[in-house]
Amino acid sequence: MSVTIKTPEEIEKMRVAGRMAAEVLEMIEPHVRVGVTTDELDRLCHDHIVNVQKATPAPLNYRGFPRSICTSLNHQVCHGIPGERQLKDGDILNIDITVIHEGYHGDTSRMFMVGKPSVKARRVVEVAHEALWRGIREVAPGVRLGDIGHAIQTYVEAQRCSVVREYCGHGIGRKFHEDPQVLHFGKPGEGLELRPGMTFTIEPMVNLGKRHTKVLADGWTVVTKDHSLSAQWEHTLVVTEDGYEILTLRCDERPG
Ligand code: MF3
Ligand code: CO
Ligand code: CO
Numbered sequence: 001m002s003v004t005i006k007t008p009e010e011i012e013k014m015r016v017a018g019r020m021a022a023e024v025l026e027m028i029e030p031h032v033r034v035g036v037t038t039d040e041l042d043r044l045c046h047d048h049i050v051n052v053q054k055a056t057p058a059p060l061n062y063r064g065f066p067r068s069i070c071t072s073l074n075h076q077v078c079h080g081i082p083g084e085r086q087l088k089d090g091d092i093l094n095i096d097i098t099v100i101h102e103g104y105h106g107d108t109s110r111m112f113m114v115g116k117p118s119v120k121a122r123r124v125v126e127v128a129h130e131a132l133w134r135g136i137r138e139v140a141p142g143v144r145l146g147d148i149g150h151a152i153q154t155y156v157e158a159q160r161c162s163v164v165r166e167y168c169g170h171g172i173g174r175k176f177h178e179d180p181q182v183l184h185f186g187k188p189g190e191g192l193e194l195r196p197g198m199t200f201t202i203e204p205m206v207n208l209g210k211r212h213t214k215v216l217a218d219g220w221t222v223v224t225k226d227h228s229l230s231a232q233w234e235h236t237l238v239v240t241e242d243g244y245e246i247l248t249l250r251c252d253e254r255p256g
Contacts, residue, residue, distance in 0.1 A: 171200045
C-alpha cells in the first residue's frame with residue numbers, strides 16, 4: 001500500500017470522525033474515578049459512539065480485539081483490554097478511542113491520573129504529553145518523518161525516559177492503519193517527506209524504565225518488560241499548506 005493524499009471532501013469527513021473520537025474522551029472524563037471498572041468505561045464509550053454519535057467503534061472485532069476501546073493501566077503500554085479491574089487511587093490510565101464515521105477513522109488517546117498520582121506517575125504522563133506536542137509542532141510540508149521521530153526521541157531520552165520502538169503512529173483514513181508508519185524515533189532529514197493532505201497519527205509511548213515490551217498471553221496487552229510505568233497520548237492530524245491541523249483536538253486543549 002502507498003501513502004494517500006486526501007481530498008478536501010475526505011478531510012472534511014475525517015474532521016467529523018476526529019471530532020467524534022475527541023468527544024468520547026471528553027464524555028468519559030468525569031467517569032474515570034476510583035472504583036469504576038474498565039469494562040464500565042468501555043460500555044459507556046461503546047453506547048455513546050453507537051447510540052449518540054451513530055458511529056462505529058473501530059477496535060471492536062478489529063483483528064479479533066474483543067472490546068470497543070483500549071484501556072492501558074500503569075505498566076501497560078498499549079492495547080489493554082477492558083475488564084473487571086477497578087481503578088484505584090494513584091493509577092494512571094490511557095484510554096484510546098477510534099471511531100469510524102461515513103467510512104473514515106478518527107483515532108486519539110489520552111492519559112488519566114486517578115486520585116493522587118505518585119511523582120513518578122505524574123512525570124511519565126507529562127513527558128509523554130510533551131513528547132506528543134514536540135512531534136506535532138514539527139509537522140509541515142517538506143518536513144520528513146525522521147524529523148518528527150527525532151524531535152520526540154531526543155526530548156524523551158533527555159528526560160531519562162525511553163521511547164517504545166515496536167509500535168508507532170500510522171497513516172489513517174478509510175483504513176484504521178494505513179501507510180506510512182510514523183516512528184517515534186529517528187534521524188533528521190530521513191524518511192518520507194510530508195505533503196499537504198496526508199493524514200496520520202502521532203502516538204508516542206514513553207516508559208519510565210527501559211524501552212522493551214512484551215505481549216501478554218491474551219494476545220493483545222502490551223506491557224513494559226521491566227514493569228516500569230508507561231504513558232501514551234495520541235492525535236490524528238492532517239498536513240496543511242503551511243503546517244498542520246489536529247483533527248482530534250479536545251475542548252480542554254483549545255486556547256482560551
Ligand atoms: N487505537 C490504536 C492505535 O492507536 C490501535 C488499537 S488496535 C485494537 O493505533 F485492536 F487494539 F483496538
Ligand atoms: Co493510532
Ligand atoms: Co489509538
